[in-house]
Amino acid sequence: MTFLFPLLATATDTDDSSIVLAGVLLSLVVIYLASKLGSELSNWVGLPPVLGELVGGVVVGVSCLHLLVFPEVAPSTSSVITSFLQSTVGLSPQAAADAWETQSEVLGVMAELGAIVLLFEIGLESNLKELLAVGFQAAVVAVVGVVVPFAAGTVGLITLFGIPPIPAVFAGAALTATSIGITSRVLSELGRLNSPEGQIILGAAVIDDVLGIIVLAVVASLAKTGAVDVSNIVYLILSASGFLLGAVLLGNIFNKSFVVIVDKLKTRGELVIPAFIFAFLMAYFAAAIHLETILGAFAAGLVLEETDQRKELQKRVIPIADMLVPIFFVTVGAKTDLGVLNPAIPSNRAGLIMAVFLIAVAILGKLSTALAIFGNKQINRMAVGVGMIPRGEVGLVFVGIGSKIGILSKPLEAAIIMMVILTTFLAPPLLRLVFPQPSVDVAEIPDS
Amino acid sequence: MTFLFPLLATATDTDDSSIVLAGVLLSLVVIYLASKLGSELSNWVGLPPVLGELVGGVVVGVSCLHLLVFPEVAPSTSSVITSFLQSTVGLSPQAAADAWETQSEVLGVMAELGAIVLLFEIGLESNLKELLAVGFQAAVVAVVGVVVPFAAGTVGLITLFGIPPIPAVFAGAALTATSIGITSRVLSELGRLNSPEGQIILGAAVIDDVLGIIVLAVVASLAKTGAVDVSNIVYLILSASGFLLGAVLLGNIFNKSFVVIVDKLKTRGELVIPAFIFAFLMAYFAAAIHLETILGAFAAGLVLEETDQRKELQKRVIPIADMLVPIFFVTVGAKTDLGVLNPAIPSNRAGLIMAVFLIAVAILGKLSTALAIFGNKQINRMAVGVGMIPRGEVGLVFVGIGSKIGILSKPLEAAIIMMVILTTFLAPPLLRLVFPQPSVDVAEIPDS
Numbered sequence: 001m002t003f004l005f006p007l008l009a010t011a012t013d014t015d016d017s018s019i020v021l022a023g024v025l026l027s028l029v030v031i032y033l034a035s036k037l038g039s040e041l042s043n044w045v046g047l048p049p050v051l052g053e054l055v056g057g058v059v060v061g062v063s064c065l066h067l068l069v070f071p072e073v074a075p076s077t078s079s080v081i082t083s084f085l086q087s088t089v090g091l092s093p094q095a096a097a098d099a100w101e102t103q104s105e106v107l108g109v110m111a112e113l114g115a116i117v118l119l120f121e122i123g124l125e126s127n128l129k130e131l132l133a134v135g136f137q138a139a140v141v142a143v144v145g146v147v148v149p150f151a152a153g154t155v156g157l158i159t160l161f162g163i164p165p166i167p168a169v170f171a172g173a174a175l176t177a178t179s180i181g182i183t184s185r186v187l188s189e190l191g192r193l194n195s196p197e198g199q200i201i202l203g204a205a206v207i208d209d210v211l212g213i214i215v216l217a218v219v220a221s222l223a224k225t226g227a228v229d230v231s232n233i234v235y236l237i238l239s240a241s242g243f244l245l246g247a248v249l250l251g252n253i254f255n256k257s258f259v260v261i262v263d264k265l266k267t268r269g270e271l272v273i274p275a276f277i278f279a280f281l282m283a284y285f286a287a288a289i290h291l292e293t294i295l296g297a298f299a300a301g302l303v304l305e306e307t308d309q310r311k312e313l314q315k316r317v318i319p320i321a322d323m324l325v326p327i328f329f330v331t332v333g334a335k336t337d338l339g340v341l342n343p344a345i346p347s348n349r350a351g352l353i354m355a356v357f358l359i360a361v362a363i364l365g366k367l368s369t370a371l372a373i374f375g376n377k378q379i380n381r382m383a384v385g386v387g388m389i390p391r392g393e394v395g396l397v398f399v400g401i402g403s404k405i406g407i408l409s410k411p412l413e414a415a416i417i418m419m420v421i422l423t424t425f426l427a428p429p430l431l432r433l434v435f436p437q438p439s440v441d442v443a444e445i446p447d448s
Numbered sequence: 449m450t451f452l453f454p455l456l457a458t459a460t461d462t463d464d465s466s467i468v469l470a471g472v473l474l475s476l477v478v479i480y481l482a483s484k485l486g487s488e489l490s491n492w493v494g495l496p497p498v499l500g501e502l503v504g505g506v507v508v509g510v511s512c513l514h515l516l517v518f519p520e521v522a523p524s525t526s527s528v529i530t531s532f533l534q535s536t537v538g539l540s541p542q543a544a545a546d547a548w549e550t551q552s553e554v555l556g557v558m559a560e561l562g563a564i565v566l567l568f569e570i571g572l573e574s575n576l577k578e579l580l581a582v583g584f585q586a587a588v589v590a591v592v593g594v595v596v597p598f599a600a601g602t603v604g605l606i607t608l609f610g611i612p613p614i615p616a617v618f619a620g621a622a623l624t625a626t627s628i629g630i631t632s633r634v635l636s637e638l639g640r641l642n643s644p645e646g647q648i649i650l651g652a653a654v655i656d657d658v659l660g661i662i663v664l665a666v667v668a669s670l671a672k673t674g675a676v677d678v679s680n681i682v683y684l685i686l687s688a689s690g691f692l693l694g695a696v697l698l699g700n701i702f703n704k705s706f707v708v709i710v711d712k713l714k715t716r717g718e719l720v721i722p723a724f725i726f727a728f729l730m731a732y733f734a735a736a737i738h739l740e741t742i743l744g745a746f747a748a749g750l751v752l753e754e755t756d757q758r759k760e761l762q763k764r765v766i767p768i769a770d771m772l773v774p775i776f777f778v779t780v781g782a783k784t785d786l787g788v789l790n791p792a793i794p795s796n797r798a799g800l801i802m803a804v805f806l807i808a809v810a811i812l813g814k815l816s817t818a819l820a821i822f823g824n825k826q827i828n829r830m831a832v833g834v835g836m837i838p839r840g841e842v843g844l845v846f847v848g849i850g851s852k853i854g855i856l857s858k859p860l861e862a863a864i865i866m867m868v869i870l871t872t873f874l875a876p877p878l879l880r881l882v883f884p885q886p887s888v889d890v891a892e893i894p895d896s
Contacts, residue, residue: 017520018735020553021560025732025741032725039715049715072465088736102553105468109554112469267487267497269770276771277480284473287466288536293473319764320771322717323724 016099019085023103026081028327030067031107034060035326048428050185053326055425057333068334070104107331112293114321114328115181119294120279121321122184122202123301124314125193128248131203131302134196137373138203144372145204145388146211149175149365156361157412161354166223167407173219174398174416175362177212179390180205181294181328182424186431187387197380197435201387204369208388209295210240216398217290223407239289244299247282251303254278259307271309272316278304335396336421340414351414358419363389363426383434390427395420464547467533471551474529476775478515479555482508483774498633499876501774505781516782518552555779560741562769562776563629567742568727569769570632570641570650571749572762576696578647579750585821586651592820593652593836594659597623597813604809605860609802614671615855621667622846622864623810625660627838628653629742629776630872634879635835645828645883649835652817656836657743658688664846665738671855687737692747695730699751702726707755719757720764726752783844784869788862799862806867811837811874831882838875843868 034056042052060067062074069079079100086096131138154172157163163171183201184193192198214236221229258278262271279300286296304313342348366388370381399416402408408416482504490500508515510522517527527548534544579586602620605611611619631649632641640646662684669677706726710719727748734744752761790796814836818829847864850856856864 017553017556021557021741022732022735024557024561025728025735029725029728029732032721032728036713036715036717036721036725039717040713043715102550105465105550106554106557108465109469109472110558113472265484265488267484267491268766269484269487269774272767272770273480273484273774277477277484280473280477280480284470284477287470287473293469316767316770318716319720319767322720322764323768326717326721 016095016102019089019091019095019099020102020106023081023085023099024106026085027068027103027107030060030081031057031327031330034068034333035330038330046432048186048189048432050182050189050329051425051428053329054182054333054336054428057330058336058338059333060330061334061336063336063338068107068330070108070331070335071101072104073335073337107327110324111328111331114324114326115294116279116283116297117317117321118181118185118325118328119298120301121314121317122188122193123298123303124305124310124317125188126199126202126302127194127305128251128302130194130199132248134199134203137375138200139207140372140374141200141369141384141388142204142207142211145178145366145369146176146208146215148368149361150215152365153358153361156357157354160357163409163412166219167402167409167412170219170223170398170402170407171358171412171416173212173215174395174402175358175365175391175419176208176215177391177395178205178208178366178388179395179424180209180298182390182427183387183431185325185329186428190432190435192383192435196378197383197387200373200379200384204384204388206244206295206298209292210244213240213291216401220401220405223402223405236290240291243286243289243291243296247296247299247303251299251306255303255307258304259309262309271313272320275300275304275313275317332424337417338421340417341421347410348414351411351418354411354415355418355422358415359422362391362419362423380434383431386427386430386434389430390424391420395423464543464550467537467539467543467547468550468554471529471533471547472554474533475516475551475555478508478529479505479775479778482516482781483778486778494880496634496637496876496880498630498637498777499873501777502630502781502784502873502876505778506784506786507781508778509782509784511784511786516555516778518556518779518783519549520552521783521785555775558772559776559779562772562774563742564727564731564745565765565769566629566633566773566776567746568749569762569765570636571746571751572753572758572765573636573641574647574650574750575642575753576699576750578642579651580696582644582647582651585823586648587655588820588822589648589817589832589836590652590655590659593626593814593817594624594656594663596816597809598663600813601806601809604805605802608805611857611860614667615850615857615860618667618671618846618850618855619806619860619864621660621663622843622850623806623813623839623867624656624663625839625843625846626653626656626814626836627843627872628657628746630838630875631835631879633773633777634876638880638883640831640883644826645831645835648821648827648832652832652836654692654743654746657740658692661688661739664849668849668853671850671853684738688739691734691737691739691744695744695747695751699747699754703751703755706752707757710757719761720768723748723752723761723765780872785865786869788865789869795858796862799859799866802859802863803866803870806863807870810839810867810871828882831879834875834878834882837878838872839868843871 035053038052038056039049043049059065062069062077066077066080069077082096082100085091150172153175154168157168157171158165183205187193187198187201214233217236218228218233221232258274262274279297282296282300283293287293304310340348340351343352367385369388370385373379373381373384395416399413403413483501486500486504487497491497507513510517510525514525514528517525530544530548598620601623602616605616605619606613631653635641635646635649662681665684666676666681669680706722710722727745730744730748731741735741752758788796788799791800815833817836818833821827821829821832843864847861851861
């Protein structure tokens with residue numbers, strides 16, 4: 001396609017921002033093609049569409065076609081899109097590298113906005129009362145699902161592999177937090193978000209995330225200073241509980257004013273804009289107290305689910321989610337470097353044996369939560385356990401911080417990444433297996 | 449709100465991308481508040497909502513509250529949001545500057561995506577056959593609307609103000625191109641997009657943009673080398689005509705395969721994702737041949753308007769536009785530095801007199817297109833002239849390139865910026881004045 005640009009370099013000054021825009025447009029085309037081909041194929045063979053989006057991301061990403069490569073993941077790999085733009089527009093290598101950097105930052109933020117919109121939509125489809133009704137059960141599941149893999153992972157790494165205590169604790173901690181994004185999307189695709197199992201998984205995943213943040217703070221301060229900063233831990237626990245409680249309590253007051261405000265608005269975006277002001281503010285507040293932004297968005301969705309505009313808002317959020325959420329899933333796939341799974345590379349072999357151990361602990365540890373279900377015999381215990389399996393981006397945050405502090409050996413780091421990849425990609429098909437019913441129609445919004 | 453972060457700096461390593469995300473989230477909250485307050489107030493006093501979004505942008509932008517400041521517009525002004533994040537998170541000045549830079553790039557791209565979605569939506573609401581039916585009339589209007597202000601502006605600057613020929617030609621060229629974004633949004637708000645006047649304005653604005661690109665290439669090569677690069681001009685004319693013709697012809701074939709493909713898709717985003725793949729590709733192709741991205745998106749919308757899925761697609765694009773388009777309008781306002789209008793600053797005074805002249809030429813030059821309407825006596829001639837007045841971002845592109853080449857004196861540059869500001873902000877209320885009927889309801893989609 002170089003014929004399009006024969007005179008472009010001389011035509012006018014091509015400034016950097018137009019190159020970045022061109023790169024973002026082409027990247028979005030690649031992302032949407034990967035997500036649609038992936039989700040349709042996955043659905044066609046009877047697997048959850050989101051698995052296809054993740055695999056589509058792997059295909060276009062750093063492991064395969066190199067169309068969508070992020071400098072922070074693979075600084076030495078060049079992006080095909082950037083090279084294409086560089087050769088067609090005649091950029092200097094430095095300008096091309098800068099454009100690639102900026103374009104990746106833009107796509108990274110859009111992927112995070114995708115995750116925020118996803119959890120906002122999940123919140124809108126969930127019901128706070130039902131969630132609180134299973135609250136105690138969910139808390140027990142969450143605690144078991146954090147303690148068992150953490151303890152088993154840490155002890156196993158120390159005794160079986162001779163890993164020093166601090167890195168072992170860190171790796172054990174990486175086994176704890178569930179990826180709420182992937183599980184909730186699969187549950188939504190299966191039409192099981194509002195089943196008792198779905199509510200327990202969702203509630204436990206939220207509590208899990210909070211526990212994961214606390215565990216991370218503990219092990220990070222342990223790794224850096226050798227001691228635990230107790231005041232910091234107390235602060236985190238108080239602010240996290242305060243945030244979740246405050247969201248629920250203030251939400252009951254706020255959702256009435258939301259209805260009154262929205263009724264008064266007469267220009268376009270009268271429902272979507274106030275809703276997103278609230279969702280983005282909550283996401284920011286969550287980030288400010290060191291929770292994940294997506295927890296804030298989920299809380300915002302839960303609050304607005306209580307309003308009369310729920311149905312209409314759900315309908316309007318769907319196209320926005322359709323546009324932004326694939327950026328998140330494809331990016332997760334594109335950043336996944338399957339190179340760590342290659343046994344031909346010597347340094348991977350030591351990691352592979354540890355990875356087998358970590359994967360077993362990761363899966364069995366979360367399946368053990370099935371034993372933590374009490375009372376109601378009707379509940380599909382296996383489904384709850386399986387729903388907690390994917391570690392997704394949360395596990396990778398641990399790896400990122402671990403390698404920044406410099407406490408993870410190369411094989412241990414690779415083993416954790418393998419554990420994250422396997423649990424993330426295994427959970428969607430396993431979930432469909434334990435929920436054998438056919439999925440609901442694509443256009444149908446589950447009543448809530 | 450500093451109480452939120454007492455221990456944040458010590459809690460974990462706050463990485464740059466989470467600061468950028470926090471900055472983007474807060475900026476989006478500011479943008480949405482400004483756009484909603486602005487559009488509602490504007491609508492309430494009987495002015496077009498989009499004027500309120502622009503003014504809302506001015507209020508939060510570089511001229512006033514400094515909440516939304518872009519480094520490329522005001523490198524020495526600090527952004528309040530960045531300062532807030534810097535003080536709460538404890539960033540170094542360099543890290544804060546980097547985060548501000550990246551955050552602004554992200555918002556800049558999102559604003560451009562907003563403009564792309566806006567013109568895609570306008571394309572979906574327009575009708576290709578009706579547009580082609582007024583094609584010759586629109587072309588005559590466009591040529592008159594380019595030639596008259598260009599000639600009057602250039603000659604006037606040389607004879608009345610003693611400006612050397614090359615800068616005068618450049619300033620004259622800046623008077624030519626209509627801002628399709630602002631006019632089309634106002635027409636849509638007034639429910640007049642598919643009136644004969646609306647179609648003529650839209651058609652003329654598209655041709656205008658193409659003419660503007662050609663004029664820019666001519667004067668830029670004139671300014672840089674003192675001669676006109678004829679082969680480049682021929683290339684630009686051929687590629688622009690080829691693009692527009694190709695879009696129309698290929699569109700007729702493509703929209704059938706679009707329908708077939710969309711009917712086969714079964715997972716979420718089955719309509720929105722293929723539509724945006726097409727729109728973003730067309731936007732990229734337009735940019736690749738040095739047209740504006742928004743022309744590509746408009747052509748994509750026109751093509752898909754011919755399909756059976758038109759109505760459903762229009763409905764789903766609305767929430768996406770509601771979310772992205774305000775970023776574009778508020779950003780235009782936020783980047784507008786009203787400081788150039790301040791007569792207390794000595795260097796502004798010379799510019800002010802020239803600005804009065806340029807504004808008169810800009811308005812009268814476009815109003816003269818009313819005389820270029822032939823045949824049909826039913827057409828509101830004044831409305832067509834008024835619809836062509838706003839220069840918007842296109843005029844600012846001229847200023848940007850002019851100051852990069854270094855041929856515009858400070859007063860002349862300020863005068864062009866004042867002309868752009870005044871024409872942009874005057875056009876929406878004037879358009880409502882010449883189209884006195886009440887606007888259609890916000891939720892109604894005009895049949896097309």
